[in-house]
Amino acid sequence: xxxxxxxxxxxxxxxxxxxxxxxxxxxxxxxxxxxxxxxxxxxxxxxxxxxxxxxxxxxxxxxxxxxxxxxxxxxxxxxxxxxxxxxxxxxxxxxxxxxxxxxxxxxxxxxxxxxxxxxxxxxxxxxxxxxxxxxxxxxxxxxxxxxxxxxxxxxxxxxxxxxxxxxxxxxxxxxxxxxxxxxxxxxxxxxxxxxxxxxxxxxxxxxxxxxxxxxxxxxxxxxxxxxxxxxxxxxxxxxxxxxxxxxxxxxxxxxxxxxxxxxxxxxxxxxxxxxxxxxxxxxxxxxxxxxxxxxxxxxxxxxxxxxxxxxxxxxxxxxxxxxxxxxxxxxxxxxxxxxxxxxxxxxxxxxxxxxxxxxxxxxxxxxxxxxxxxxxxxxxxxxxxxxxxxxxxxxxxxxxxxxxxxxxxxxxxxxxxxxxxxxxxxxxxxxxxxxxxxxxxxxxxxxxxxxxxxxxxxxxxxxxxxx
Numbered sequence: 001x002x003x004x005x006x007x008x009x010x011x012x013x014x015x016x017x018x019x020x021x022x023x024x025x026x027x028x029x030x031x032x033x034x035x036x037x038x039x040x041x042x043x044x045x046x047x048x049x050x051x052x053x054x055x056x057x058x059x060x061x062x063x064x065x066x067x068x069x070x071x072x073x074x075x076x077x078x079x080x081x082x083x084x085x086x087x088x089x090x091x092x093x094x095x096x097x098x099x100x101x102x103x104x105x106x107x108x109x110x111x112x113x114x115x116x117x118x119x120x121x122x123x124x125x126x127x128x129x130x131x132x133x134x135x136x137x138x139x140x141x142x143x144x145x146x147x148x149x150x151x152x153x154x155x156x157x158x159x160x161x162x163x164x165x166x167x168x169x170x171x172x173x174x175x176x177x178x179x180x181x182x183x184x185x186x187x188x189x190x191x192x193x194x195x196x197x198x199x200x201x202x203x204x205x206x207x208x209x210x211x212x213x214x215x216x217x218x219x220x221x222x223x224x225x226x227x228x229x230x231x232x233x234x235x236x237x238x239x240x241x242x243x244x245x246x247x248x249x250x251x252x253x254x255x256x257x258x259x260x261x262x263x264x265x266x267x268x269x270x271x272x273x274x275x276x277x278x279x280x281x282x283x284x285x286x287x288x289x290x291x292x293x294x295x296x297x298x299x300x301x302x303x304x305x306x307x308x309x310x311x312x313x314x315x316x317x318x319x320x321x322x323x324x325x326x327x328x329x330x331x332x333x334x335x336x337x338x339x340x341x342x343x344x345x346x347x348x349x350x351x352x353x354x355x356x357x358x359x360x361x362x363x364x365x366x367x368x369x370x371x372x373x374x375x376x377x378x379x380x381x382x383x384x385x386x387x388x389x390x391x392x393x394x395x396x397x398x399x400x401x402x403x404x405x406x407x408x409x410x411x412x413x414x415x416x417x418x419x420x421x422x423x424x425x426x427x428x429x430x431x432x433x434x435x436x437x438x439x440x441x442x443x444x445x446x447x448x449x450x451x452x453x454x455x456x457x458x459x460x461x462x463x464x465x466x467x
Contacts, residue, residue, distance in 0.1 A: 019093070019113035023066050025106055027052050036113065058084040069097045069109045080116070080219035092116050094217050116217065149195035149208040149250075156192050157339045160329035166193070166321055173319045174200035179271075180292045181256075181316050183299040184323030187373030190294045191254070193321060198250040203290055206249030209242050214258035222263055226270070227278035243276045246289045256293040256316065257307040268312045291316060300454040326368040326375060328462075333363050336372060340379035341391070350383050355391040362393065362400055428463045431456065435465070 019036030023029055029047050037044055047055045052066055061067050065081055075098040082092050093113040100108040153167050173180050174197045182190045191210070198208045213221065227241030242251060253259070259267070270276050271291065275284040293316045295302055302308045308316075326333070337360070341352050355363070368374055382395040393400065430449060438444035446456040459465075 019111075019115070021066070021111045021113060022100075022108060023052055023070070024108045025070065027067055027070060029055060030108060056083055065095045065097045066109050066111050069099050069111075070106060073099050073101075073106050075099065078217060080217045081113075092220070116220065149198045149204075151192050151195040152199045153196045156189065156196060157335050158329060158332040159335060160324075160332045162324050163329060163332065166323065169319075169321060170197055171200055173197055173321070176319070177201075177290050178318040179290070179316045180319045180321065181299070182292065182294045182321045182323065184294075184296065185325050185371055186296050187371030188323040188325060189372050190296075190323055191252070193323065194250075194252050194292050194294065197292060198252075198290075201250070201290070203249050207246050208250050208252070209246040210252040210254060211242055212254045214255040218260040218263045221259070222266065223279045225263075226266070226276050227281075229278050229280040239278075241276065241278065243270065243287045243289055244285060247287050248289075250290045250292060253291065253293045255296060257295045257297060257302050261306070261309065264309045264312050268309065268315060271312075271315050298455070298458065300452070300458045304452060304455075326371045330364050333375070334360070336375055337363065337379065340376050341383065344380050344383035348383050350387065351389065352383055352391055353389050356393070358393050359391055359396065362396070366400070424463060427459060428465060431459055431463065431465055435460075 017035055019038075020031070020033040021029070021036050022031040028049055028051055030049075032042065032044050032047070036042070042055065052064060053059060053061070056064070059067075059081075061071075063081065063083075065076055065079055069076060075096075077096045079095050079097075080092060081095050082090070084090055092115075094116050095111055095113050097109055097111040099106050100110055153171060156163070156167055158164070170193050180194075180197060182193055184190045194210075195208065198204060211221075211224065216224070223239075223241065225241050225243060227244055228237065228239050230238050270287075273284075274286060274288070276287050277284045295307075297307070299317075299320065299322060303310050303313050337355055341354065344350070345352055363375070370377070378397055378400065379391070381397050382391045386395045388395075431445070434445040434448045435442075438448060442456055442460075443453055446453040449456070451459075
């Protein structure tokens, strides 16, 4: 390779935000980019050419991801590594490491590291604060301000038939301790139902703790859920997990379908045994926790797409609530609009009394990809930025600008329509045709159009296709 191209490549690598770290076949440091220098706070002149364990004495042959890849010749992806740098600072990184081969021989390894130290610190601070707050309660002190379930079923706005049915089922679910799984698109109000169930249950005076399972590496999420003991990993302290903190109450696991598969196995064991083992501990602790989980995708596909283990899915999905999209409960939009206008009138000291007919028409025709949350944000934006008695089209956020004109043009030309509506029409026509060809035998119809039987049943119900 021409030297100028090599220099250009090195310069480009140096600009990457993630840390890039290369070692040779003997584990000696060959290269750092600028981000890696900042991440590890390493003096490059003193580190290049030295063995990785000499520069990182808190690591071992077993815990170093680079040395593991050199030893096995196999790549590893998104593994959390904790170490103490030479200044004594605790660092947590999320590493992906690949071997460097030449003529079928491992010549070294390249590692890409992302600093998650702040994420770990914030997560542990939250756990510590929750522990401190609940311990204060248990000692009989006045209850401090703390993150608790504040919503109940009266806070769920809607007279849509399906919503009334769901609220009735939710109240009945609150009377039992069975696990509940709530499915629904982002913004439909899943946590409203979760908190309402907790606040209507006999656990309402006990802790309510929520944890989002997405965007956290497996090791970090494991220590947050189950706790840790001092020395179990670099920088680990004796710390209870969320299962212990939620003892007697409710633990809400949001986006459970994003939990790493290897952690799902450990979660299943806790649910089966009713006992939790802190990371690095040899003993178990009995816990009495009601689990409510939520997914933001089609409940019929989470097992097929291997987002959830089948055995864990059946354990969590004892009681099921599926929250409809706002586009499926258009009759609730006027109620929701009035509710949000009152809420933000009071907050912003404004005096809006409603929306214009044009705005209401737009709201009833719009597809609402962001669901109720998008509607709330639209009202909040209008009330915050403008004054008047009615919210008009010009007061709405950008996605609604000239919406009525665009919609009128699409209806006049007959060439454009909402994507959701077009897709649903095609789906409905295909499913109706398949059912007619198979004399309404769902199993045969599902096979005919090459979809799982459960998915077809879900679609029939969702699209309101008569049987």
